[in-house]
Amino acid sequence: MSGSVGFYSEGCAIFLHVIARGKIGRSPEAELVERYEKRLSWPVKLTELPETGGRIPEPQSPLKTVLLDEKGKNLSSEQLADIVGRWRDDGMREARFVLGAADGHSEQERAEADLLLAFGKATWPHLMARAMLMEQLYRVTTILAGHPYHRAG
Numbered sequence: 206m207s208g209s210v211g212f213y214s215e216g217c218a219i220f221l222h223v224i225a226r227g228k229i230g231r232s233p234e235a236e237l238v239e240r241y242e243k244r245l246s247w248p249v250k251l252t253e254l255p256e257t258g259g260r261i262p263e264p265q266s267p268l269k270t271v272l273l274d275e276k277g278k279n280l281s282s283e284q285l286a287d288i289v290g291r292w293r294d295d296g297m298r299e300a301r302f303v304l305g306a307a308d309g310h311s312e313q314e315r316a317e318a319d320l321l322l323a324f325g326k327a328t329w330p331h332l333m334a335r336a337m338l339m340e341q342l343y344r345v346t347t348i349l350a351g352h353p354y355h356r357a358g
């Protein structure tokens with residue numbers, strides 16, 4: 206079963222849609238996901254899909270798609286904020302961030318994505334990657350807002 210497991214909307218900004226495979230249930234990772242989801246002042250939605258199959262929700266067009274993939278680009282938080290900020294300023298309505306399960310993403314999904322984003326070259330468990338992504342999305346929005354949460358190194 207797929208379904209939306211959270212929706213917090215506030216302010217006018219690009220809609221952040223996290224699409225993640227696998228059930229997070231009640232877990233330490235779920236607590237982290239919820240913590241950053243609640244802090245985000247941009248509209249954010251989390252759609253959970255089964256490990257395989259499931260229906261990918263219809264996009265809000267125009268859309269940009271980011272695949273979380275260890276073979277993707279290692280970007281600094283500021284670089285990611287620049288990209289997301291540009292998409293917002295260009296009038297994108299949705300930026301979706303897709304996390305795979307044990308087998309990752311298909312070659313077709315990789316080819317169709319606008320950005321492959323890596324959190325380093327190591328392979329992380331998908332639930333940890335989900336928590337890390339929510340933190341990065343929060344960080345990105347604070348960078349764009351000039352909020353002091355992010356302290357550039």
Ligand SMILES: C[S@@+](CC[C@H](N)C(=O)[O-])C[C@H]1O[C@@H](n2cnc3c(N)ncnc32)[C@H](O)[C@@H]1O
Pocket residue numbers: 272273274275276303304305306307308309310322323324325326327328329330331334
């Ligand atoms: C256990 S990993 C899948 C590994 C799989 N061997 C593959 O080919 O991608 C599950 C998911 O977590 C995310 N993930 C794991 N490590 C990552 C990393 N270093 N950077 C970005 N995402 C990562 C990706 O979305 C990945 O599809």
